[in-house]
Amino acid sequence: MNDTPSPQKPYRVLAEPCQYTLEEKRSLFHTHLFPVESREQALAHIEALRQEQPGASHYCWAYLLGPADQPQSQAFSDDGEPSGTAGKPMLNVLTQRGAGDSLAVIVRIFGGVKLGAGGLVRAYSGAVSQALDSAQWREVTPTTAVSVAVDFAHEERLRHQLAQDGITLSDVDYRQQVWLHIAVPIGEQQRLESRVQELTSGQYQWQPSGGDRLD
Incomplete structure (x- = not known):
């Protein structure tokens, strides 16, 4: 199911x-x-x-x-x-x-x-x-907020992928890793996470940022 x-x-x-x-x-x-x-x-x-x-x-x-x-x-x-x-x-x-x-x-x-x-x-x-x-x-398209942490070496590739997919990058935090805060169209989360996993060879963190919102 x-x-x-x-x-x-x-x-x-x-x-x-x-x-x-x-x-x-x-x-x-x-x-x-x-x-x-x-x-x-x-x-x-x-x-x-x-x-x-x-x-x-x-x-x-x-x-x-x-x-x-x-x-x-x-x-x-x-x-x-x-x-x-x-x-x-x-x-x-x-x-x-x-x-x-x-x-x-x-x-x-x-x-x-x-x-x-x-x-x-x-x-x-x-x-x-x-x-x-x-x-x-x-x-507007209904979206949900997600935060993704990747190594600095993967930031540019992930930004490029988001731009290609027309997905909004809301904010970026630079800590031990790069945290990208993203407004993902509802229903596209699984597809995007699969792309992130592929781009980073599984070296990432994926964190839903709470309730749905509209951007």
């Missing part, structure tokens, strides 16, 4: 933050989209907007981490709007539009006219969708 994870396909994420403002019956829905890689990063962006734009009626948000079709984590908040009228519709748009590793925050300035539940859903989902229309995108 083969327990090796299957290679995971690239998915698209926001290349950079972007903004869009929707006006609906004098209410302003200031929409901010951010690429994010953790819950902590998402919450920091939300808090920063509260500080930068104080006094708004609501700060509604939604984020998902990982591929939009199979997120590792997701969350949302209506921030005082009627339940189900803001955060969940925003998250649905991120999912449907394939916006991986993304956070949407809408800072609403109330214009004095109530929109009703249906109107709020349309406004919040429409604001995120229209913001995504102007977004810039890039592709």
Whole structure:
């Protein structure tokens, strides 16, 4: 039985933050989209907007981490709007539009006219969708962190092999051996370790660096 994870396909994420403002019956829905890689990063962006734009009626948000079709984590908040009228519709748009590793925050300035539940859903989902229309995108591949120790004589050959394979070298430590910290595409670990074993004639150390991450 083969327990090796299957290679995971690239998915698209926001290349950079972007903004869009929707006006609906004098209410302003200031929409901010951010690429994010953790819950902590998402919450920091939300808090920063509260500080930068104080006094708004609501700060509604939604984020998902990982591929939009199979997120590792997701969350949302209506921030005082009627339940189900803001955060969940925003998250649905991120999912449907394939916006991986993304956070949407809408800072609403109330214009004095109530929109009703249906109107709020349309406004919040429409604001995120229209913001995504102007977004810039890039592709990322799910990776896991691995550290490999080799003798100094093998460093250049291993670096060359990594470059040929398109594998990211995150950092290098020079100790009694050279420790190369690598972001390996999930599902490629076994193949890479076989190449390292071949290049070094078995003179290496291989150490997974903890949980999976995305680079």
